[in-house]
Amino acid sequence: MGDGRAARDGRAGRTRSGPGRVLIGVYILFAIAASSRAGVQIATRFTEAPVAYLLSAIAALVYLVAAAGLIVDGPVGRRIAYVCCSVELAGVLGVGAASVAVPAAFPDETVWSGFGSGYGYIPLVLPVIGLWWLRRTRNRTVPVGGDGDQLAPTS
Numbered sequence: 001m002g003d004g005r006a007a008r009d010g011r012a013g014r015t016r017s018g019p020g021r022v023l024i025g026v027y028i029l030f031a032i033a034a035s036s037r038a039g040v041q042i043a044t045r046f047t048e049a050p051v052a053y054l055l056s057a058i059a060a061l062v063y064l065v066a067a068a069g070l071i072v073d074g075p076v077g078r079r080i081a082y083v084c085c086s087v088e089l090a091g092v093l094g095v096g097a098a099s100v101a102v103p104a105a106f107p108d109e110t111v112w113s114g115f116g117s118g119y120g121y122i123p124l125v126l127p128v129i130g131l132w133w134l135r136r137t138r139n140r141t142v143p144v145g146g147d148g149d150q151l152a153p154t155s
Helices: 019-048 050-072 074-101 122-136
Strands: 140-143 151-154
Touching: 019 050, 019 122, 050 074, 050 122, 074 122
Parallel strands: none
Antiparallel strands: 140 151
16 A cells, blocks of 8 residues: 555555454454343343343444444445444443442443453453544545546545
């Protein structure tokens, strides 16, 4: 990308390229982990902590849709990913704070309890990285030639 060819041929700004592949993989992994955990909890002991288990299911859905948005790329995919990362960050901060402030309200952990402590705080860091990646890969246009008539996307 240093010589500008990637910008001119449209490869710049792709959310699913380079480190974006790792980010998508982590989102898919967390979607599987959270949905598996929520599925078992909802199926076997839903009455014990319905809010916690439903929050884990919601987290799984957010992870899955965020991964899909990153995979799809383009304006719609980016918008979906941006909304999901924002919801995820609000969720992990809100649920994390609530679970610390009022532990009795969460008789069992969610993915976002304790700011994601049960998952090594990755749920806290993941949306920040996702939002950073979306910003880092956004397309902007800059003049390519000396005449200023040609525009090319940049990262």
